Amino acid sequence: MSSIFGRKKIRWSFVMATLVTLIWCGAVLASSGGEAASGGQAGGIDKVKDLGLRAFNFAVLLGLLIFACKKFKVGSLIDSRRDKIRADLADLESKKRAAEQQLASCTAKLANLDQEVDKILTEYNKDGEAIKAKIIREAEIAAERIRSDANKIVEYELIEAKSRLANELSGQVMQLAEKIIVEKLADTDQDRLVDEYVKQIRTIQ
């Protein structure tokens, strides 16, 4: 309020209101004093006089009020206040409409929220299934590769073991055979070996 009227205007309003009150009180005291002094017959004239004073008092008061209103431009203040209130109302109305629209949007969203959730869940499930299928496929490939590698390793180890066993066995067989041959080989065998050797020399192309 102080921002609208200002301190000076408030002070003037206070002074004018005090004057009006003093004048009003003076008029009332004057009228009551008159009654006490005259009494009796003169009561009808006094009433008219009192009425005239009251009317005069009212006119002065009204004039002072009008003067004060003009002096302080109360009309323009009221107009500006009304315009501001009207603007505020319009602003609030627009805000209300915006809020209502937002409310409607939120309500609509809330109404579609279940669908959105279902859609998101469906997409997530779909993606999850795809990822699952991919993981399974890759796992199968890896498993096949591991199985193949394992088979190769087993085959290689088997071949190695066979070779090692064959080497050991052949070594033992050769040692045994050499021992037996050395023990059993007679001079006649040496002659026979020489004959076979000579025959081979002759037949070799």
Add this chain to the structure above:
Amino acid sequence: MTDAKVARRYAKALVTIGMEDGNRDLYCKELDQFILLLNEYPELTGAITNFLYSHKERKGVLDAVAERMGLSVTMKSFLRVLFDNGRIQFVDAVFDAYKKMLDEADNIVRGEVRSAKKLSDSDLEKIRAAMSLRLGRQVVVKVLVEPALIGGIVTRIGDTVWDGSVRAHLAGLRETLQGGGEV
């Protein structure tokens, strides 16, 4: 020029002379004896080949040795030529080349026969005859006894080896067992 080429040149010259005068075997024998003597007395080799001694002194030693050995005039001259040309250190290689050239001329090929046990003359003759028949040349072999062969014989002539030893058969059997490896 490599040592082998030098040796072949001098050996060829000596073979030519020996063929012409019919003393090739004598020259072979004399060279062999000379080399045996040098091998037996290394200090004698040093006296002939060591450059610390003068050329005249070394040549004097060579002449004295040749004279003492009773070498033929041709062989003495041949050794002097080798000495004067600074090739006396190649006399071993010259002798090897000389023998090879004589063998070539006589259609002889030399080799060695290794046997697990001592070969009888008849067996050796059978082997030699078989080799001669196969190679189409007269074969002269040196016989070595090698018990590690277990049994049988191995013949090597030049770079060719005919292995008929029990050891070779066992090695082949071992390879068969290892290669065929069904367990």
